[in-house]
Amino acid sequence: MKDARICLVTLAVDDLERAAAFYEALGWTRTTAGNETVVFMQGERMVLSLFGRKDLAADVGTSVKGSAAPYPNVALAINMASEKEVDRLFDKAVAAGASAVKSPEPTFWGGYSGYFSDPDGHLWELAHNPFFRLTRRGHVDLLKTPE
Known part of the structure:
Protein backbone atom coordinates (compact mmCIF):
# COMPACT_ATOMS: atom_id res chain seq x y z
CA MET A 1 0.00 0.00 0.00
CA GLY A 61 10.69 15.08 -24.83
CA THR A 62 7.69 16.59 -26.60
CA SER A 63 6.55 20.00 -27.79
CA VAL A 64 3.97 22.42 -26.42
CA LYS A 65 0.65 21.96 -28.17
CA GLY A 66 -2.67 23.71 -27.79
CA SER A 67 -5.64 21.91 -26.28
CA ALA A 68 -8.86 21.30 -28.19
CA ALA A 69 -10.78 20.64 -24.96
CA PRO A 70 -12.93 23.53 -23.67
CA TYR A 71 -11.59 22.82 -20.17
CA PRO A 72 -8.63 20.92 -18.74
CA ASN A 73 -8.96 17.14 -18.69
CA VAL A 74 -7.85 17.01 -15.06
CA ALA A 75 -9.24 18.74 -12.00
CA LEU A 76 -7.32 18.86 -8.75
CA ALA A 77 -9.40 18.99 -5.57
CA ILE A 78 -9.13 20.27 -2.01
CA ASN A 79 -11.69 18.90 0.42
CA MET A 80 -12.74 21.18 3.24
CA ALA A 81 -14.42 20.53 6.60
CA SER A 82 -17.37 22.85 5.93
CA GLU A 83 -19.20 24.89 3.32
CA LYS A 84 -17.94 28.04 5.03
CA GLU A 85 -14.33 26.89 4.52
CA VAL A 86 -15.05 26.20 0.84
CA ASP A 87 -16.37 29.76 0.45
CA ARG A 88 -13.39 31.23 2.34
CA LEU A 89 -10.76 29.49 0.21
CA PHE A 90 -12.67 30.16 -3.03
CA ASP A 91 -12.74 33.90 -2.24
CA LYS A 92 -9.05 33.79 -1.29
CA ALA A 93 -8.14 32.07 -4.59
CA VAL A 94 -10.08 34.62 -6.66
CA ALA A 95 -8.48 37.49 -4.72
CA ALA A 96 -5.06 35.96 -5.46
CA GLY A 97 -5.71 35.88 -9.21
CA ALA A 98 -7.78 32.76 -9.92
CA SER A 99 -10.69 32.86 -12.35
CA ALA A 100 -14.02 31.77 -10.91
CA VAL A 101 -15.33 28.92 -13.06
CA LYS A 102 -18.29 27.84 -10.92
CA SER A 103 -19.14 29.52 -7.63
CA PRO A 104 -19.55 27.16 -4.67
CA GLU A 105 -23.06 25.73 -4.38
CA PRO A 106 -24.89 22.64 -3.11
CA THR A 107 -24.29 19.59 -5.32
CA PHE A 108 -26.55 16.82 -6.61
CA TRP A 109 -24.58 14.29 -4.52
CA GLY A 110 -25.27 15.99 -1.20
CA GLY A 111 -22.12 18.05 -0.82
CA TYR A 112 -21.02 21.57 -1.67
CA SER A 113 -18.41 22.56 -4.24
CA GLY A 114 -17.10 25.18 -6.64
CA TYR A 115 -14.36 25.44 -9.26
CA PHE A 116 -11.69 27.98 -10.08
CA SER A 117 -8.82 27.98 -12.53
CA ASP A 118 -5.38 29.17 -11.51
CA PRO A 119 -3.56 31.83 -13.57
CA ASP A 120 -2.33 29.10 -15.96
CA GLY A 121 -5.76 27.54 -16.48
CA HIS A 122 -5.40 24.53 -14.15
CA LEU A 123 -8.82 23.56 -12.82
CA TRP A 124 -9.29 23.21 -9.05
CA GLU A 125 -12.36 22.02 -7.19
CA LEU A 126 -13.02 23.11 -3.63
CA ALA A 127 -15.48 20.76 -1.97
CA HIS A 128 -17.15 19.86 1.28
CA ASN A 129 -18.18 16.20 1.13
CA PRO A 130 -20.10 15.23 4.26
CA PHE A 131 -19.55 11.56 3.38
CA PHE A 132 -15.73 11.82 3.47
CA ARG A 133 -13.88 11.59 6.75
CA LEU A 134 -11.21 14.24 7.23
CA THR A 135 -8.40 13.59 9.66
CA ARG A 136 -7.49 16.19 12.28
CA ARG A 137 -4.91 17.52 9.82
CA GLY A 138 -7.50 17.86 7.04
CA HIS A 139 -6.62 14.82 4.92
CA VAL A 140 -9.29 12.61 3.34
CA ASP A 141 -9.37 9.12 4.86
CA LEU A 142 -11.74 6.82 3.01
CA LEU A 143 -10.56 3.70 4.83
CA LYS A 144 -12.15 4.61 8.17
CA THR A 145 -15.78 5.36 8.91
CA PRO A 146 -16.71 8.88 10.03
CA GLU A 147 -16.48 9.47 13.77
Whole structure:
Protein backbone atom coordinates (compact mmCIF):
# COMPACT_ATOMS: atom_id res chain seq x y z
CA MET A 1 0.00 0.00 0.00
CA LYS A 2 2.89 2.42 0.56
CA ASP A 3 3.26 2.76 -3.22
CA ALA A 4 -0.38 3.87 -3.52
CA ARG A 5 0.26 7.56 -3.05
CA ILE A 6 0.94 10.77 -4.90
CA CYS A 7 3.96 12.65 -3.60
CA LEU A 8 4.22 15.42 -6.15
CA VAL A 9 1.94 17.01 -8.74
CA THR A 10 3.60 18.98 -11.54
CA LEU A 11 1.72 21.80 -13.25
CA ALA A 12 2.99 23.37 -16.48
CA VAL A 13 2.89 27.18 -16.08
CA ASP A 14 3.60 30.17 -18.27
CA ASP A 15 5.16 32.38 -15.58
CA LEU A 16 6.96 30.70 -12.67
CA GLU A 17 7.01 33.75 -10.41
CA ARG A 18 3.33 34.54 -10.96
CA ALA A 19 2.37 30.92 -10.32
CA ALA A 20 4.53 30.69 -7.18
CA ALA A 21 3.03 33.92 -5.80
CA PHE A 22 -0.49 32.60 -6.48
CA TYR A 23 0.09 29.35 -4.60
CA GLU A 24 1.89 31.14 -1.76
CA ALA A 25 -1.25 33.28 -1.37
CA LEU A 26 -3.23 30.04 -0.93
CA GLY A 27 -0.90 28.76 1.81
CA TRP A 28 1.72 26.67 -0.01
CA THR A 29 5.32 27.29 1.06
CA ARG A 30 7.98 27.95 -1.58
CA THR A 31 11.07 25.84 -0.92
CA THR A 32 14.73 26.50 -1.67
CA ALA A 33 14.79 23.48 -4.00
CA GLY A 34 14.34 24.25 -7.68
CA ASN A 35 15.97 26.46 -10.27
CA GLU A 36 15.08 28.86 -13.09
CA THR A 37 12.80 26.27 -14.75
CA VAL A 38 10.99 24.72 -11.76
CA VAL A 39 9.68 25.87 -8.38
CA PHE A 40 8.70 23.45 -5.60
CA MET A 41 5.89 24.36 -3.21
CA GLN A 42 5.55 22.34 0.01
CA GLY A 43 2.02 21.41 1.08
CA GLU A 44 0.82 19.44 4.08
CA ARG A 45 1.62 15.98 2.73
CA MET A 46 2.78 16.53 -0.81
CA VAL A 47 4.76 18.85 -3.05
CA LEU A 48 3.37 20.97 -5.87
CA SER A 49 5.90 21.41 -8.67
CA LEU A 50 5.54 24.42 -10.96
CA PHE A 51 7.45 23.82 -14.18
CA GLY A 52 7.82 26.29 -17.02
CA ARG A 53 5.54 25.03 -19.81
CA LYS A 54 8.23 24.88 -22.52
CA ASP A 55 10.83 23.50 -20.11
CA LEU A 56 8.46 20.73 -19.00
CA ALA A 57 7.74 19.83 -22.62
CA ALA A 58 11.50 19.62 -23.27
CA ASP A 59 11.96 17.49 -20.14
CA VAL A 60 9.23 15.11 -21.32
CA GLY A 61 10.69 15.08 -24.83
CA THR A 62 7.69 16.59 -26.60
CA SER A 63 6.55 20.00 -27.79
CA VAL A 64 3.97 22.42 -26.42
CA LYS A 65 0.65 21.96 -28.17
CA GLY A 66 -2.67 23.71 -27.79
CA SER A 67 -5.64 21.91 -26.28
CA ALA A 68 -8.86 21.30 -28.19
CA ALA A 69 -10.78 20.64 -24.96
CA PRO A 70 -12.93 23.53 -23.67
CA TYR A 71 -11.59 22.82 -20.17
CA PRO A 72 -8.63 20.92 -18.74
CA ASN A 73 -8.96 17.14 -18.69
CA VAL A 74 -7.85 17.01 -15.06
CA ALA A 75 -9.24 18.74 -12.00
CA LEU A 76 -7.32 18.86 -8.75
CA ALA A 77 -9.40 18.99 -5.57
CA ILE A 78 -9.13 20.27 -2.01
CA ASN A 79 -11.69 18.90 0.42
CA MET A 80 -12.74 21.18 3.24
CA ALA A 81 -14.42 20.53 6.60
CA SER A 82 -17.37 22.85 5.93
CA GLU A 83 -19.20 24.89 3.32
CA LYS A 84 -17.94 28.04 5.03
CA GLU A 85 -14.33 26.89 4.52
CA VAL A 86 -15.05 26.20 0.84
CA ASP A 87 -16.37 29.76 0.45
CA ARG A 88 -13.39 31.23 2.34
CA LEU A 89 -10.76 29.49 0.21
CA PHE A 90 -12.67 30.16 -3.03
CA ASP A 91 -12.74 33.90 -2.24
CA LYS A 92 -9.05 33.79 -1.29
CA ALA A 93 -8.14 32.07 -4.59
CA VAL A 94 -10.08 34.62 -6.66
CA ALA A 95 -8.48 37.49 -4.72
CA ALA A 96 -5.06 35.96 -5.46
CA GLY A 97 -5.71 35.88 -9.21
CA ALA A 98 -7.78 32.76 -9.92
CA SER A 99 -10.69 32.86 -12.35
CA ALA A 100 -14.02 31.77 -10.91
CA VAL A 101 -15.33 28.92 -13.06
CA LYS A 102 -18.29 27.84 -10.92
CA SER A 103 -19.14 29.52 -7.63
CA PRO A 104 -19.55 27.16 -4.67
CA GLU A 105 -23.06 25.73 -4.38
CA PRO A 106 -24.89 22.64 -3.11
CA THR A 107 -24.29 19.59 -5.32
CA PHE A 108 -26.55 16.82 -6.61
CA TRP A 109 -24.58 14.29 -4.52
CA GLY A 110 -25.27 15.99 -1.20
CA GLY A 111 -22.12 18.05 -0.82
CA TYR A 112 -21.02 21.57 -1.67
CA SER A 113 -18.41 22.56 -4.24
CA GLY A 114 -17.10 25.18 -6.64
CA TYR A 115 -14.36 25.44 -9.26
CA PHE A 116 -11.69 27.98 -10.08
CA SER A 117 -8.82 27.98 -12.53
CA ASP A 118 -5.38 29.17 -11.51
CA PRO A 119 -3.56 31.83 -13.57
CA ASP A 120 -2.33 29.10 -15.96
CA GLY A 121 -5.76 27.54 -16.48
CA HIS A 122 -5.40 24.53 -14.15
CA LEU A 123 -8.82 23.56 -12.82
CA TRP A 124 -9.29 23.21 -9.05
CA GLU A 125 -12.36 22.02 -7.19
CA LEU A 126 -13.02 23.11 -3.63
CA ALA A 127 -15.48 20.76 -1.97
CA HIS A 128 -17.15 19.86 1.28
CA ASN A 129 -18.18 16.20 1.13
CA PRO A 130 -20.10 15.23 4.26
CA PHE A 131 -19.55 11.56 3.38
CA PHE A 132 -15.73 11.82 3.47
CA ARG A 133 -13.88 11.59 6.75
CA LEU A 134 -11.21 14.24 7.23
CA THR A 135 -8.40 13.59 9.66
CA ARG A 136 -7.49 16.19 12.28
CA ARG A 137 -4.91 17.52 9.82
CA GLY A 138 -7.50 17.86 7.04
CA HIS A 139 -6.62 14.82 4.92
CA VAL A 140 -9.29 12.61 3.34
CA ASP A 141 -9.37 9.12 4.86
CA LEU A 142 -11.74 6.82 3.01
CA LEU A 143 -10.56 3.70 4.83
CA LYS A 144 -12.15 4.61 8.17
CA THR A 145 -15.78 5.36 8.91
CA PRO A 146 -16.71 8.88 10.03
CA GLU A 147 -16.48 9.47 13.77
